Amino acid sequence: MVSPQPAVEPRATVVATPSRLLCATMSVLGLFAAGAAGYRLVEGVPWWDAFYMTVITITTVGFGHVFPLSPAGEALTVALLGAGIGVFLFLASEVGRSIMEGELRRYLGHVRRVRMIERMSGHDIVCGYGRMGRAAVDALRRAGRQVVVVEARSGEAGELAAAGRPVVTGDATSEASLRAANVEQARGLVCCLADDAHNLYTVLTARSLNPNLVIAARAAGEGAEQRILQAGADRVVNPYQLGGTHLAHLLVEPARAQSASSGAPPAPPGPSGPFESRTGASPPAPGTPSFNEP
Numbered sequence: 001m002v003s004p005q006p007a008v009e010p011r012a013t014v015v016a017t018p019s020r021l022l023c024a025t026m027s028v029l030g031l032f033a034a035g036a037a038g039y040r041l042v043e044g045v046p047w048w049d050a051f052y053m054t055v056i057t058i059t060t061v062g063f064g065h066v067f068p069l070s071p072a073g074e075a076l077t078v079a080l081l082g083a084g085i086g087v088f089l090f091l092a093s094e095v096g097r098s099i100m101e102g103e104l105r106r107y108l109g110h111v112r113r114v115r116m117i118e119r120m121s122g123h124d125i126v127c128g129y130g131r132m133g134r135a136a137v138d139a140l141r142r143a144g145r146q147v148v149v150v151e152a153r154s155g156e157a158g159e160l161a162a163a164g165r166p167v168v169t170g171d172a173t174s175e176a177s178l179r180a181a182n183v184e185q186a187r188g189l190v191c192c193l194a195d196d197a198h199n200l201y202t203v204l205t206a207r208s209l210n211p212n213l214v215i216a217a218r219a220a221g222e223g224a225e226q227r228i229l230q231a232g233a234d235r236v237v238n239p240y241q242l243g244g245t246h247l248a249h250l251l252v253e254p255a256r257a258q259s260a261s262s263g264a265p266p267a268p269p270g271p272s273g274p275f276e277s278r279t280g281a282s283p284p285a286p287g288t289p290s291f292n293e294p
Helices: 020-042 047-058 073-116 131-142 153-161 173-181 196-209 223-230 239-252 254-263
Strands: 124-127 146-152 168-169 188-191 214-218 235-237
Touching: 020 047, 020 073, 047 073, 073 235, 124 131, 131 146, 131 188, 146 173, 153 168, 173 196, 188 196, 196 214, 196 223, 223 235, 239 254
Parallel strands: 124 146, 124 188, 146 168, 188 214, 214 235
Antiparallel strands: none
């Protein structure tokens, strides 16, 4: 993960040396039990009084004696004081070390991902890791492409970071987030944010940072395709229109539509790479069913 900030939660995570933490905790509990048993044996007091005396001794709260102490009881109190301080220091150091190791591990992972993205060239950027973003990332990875995801939600970004995937936590419309994804050296960008205005602004920002970038974007609202194309996208897809048209084709010409959906060859690369240049939607391939056909 890279600037602005990592996607993990701000609170510290205790992850390290669980066996040592358990050992320290059991030492504290064992000291309480040993102290109560010792006062019960040496002074012959009830169990509750023995336990209470042990607690105020080990925690050094400074209360008075619960019962008169014999020389043996005083010696036991001195021993409990020394042992209690040592055990509590051991427990505190283990908790602190575990927190620090968790923070250090998170920081080192952040640095490693930053350097990995900085070394990338000719990679693809996917803005938004929703349902469409996940599908785009999976398709690009299956094609052997390097992918960096820009995602504002910490949960999804943390999921990618935990899997060791390059991810930038931040707003895709921000120039800083796109620069963190090394957009200047990228080959393509897929913009599939939920809002057309965010998609348009992201395309505009990405195009200004890398004029040679091949950009494919999502559009949901009516008329948004043309505005996003004018902002700099090479290809714009309306998933609702595309899906509805295909469903209708399945009713009008089911055999041809089913054949096209299951075995259609990939479109030939245009002048800007695998996408068409910024002239709108590409013409239909020969044999593609159309409602305008006679």
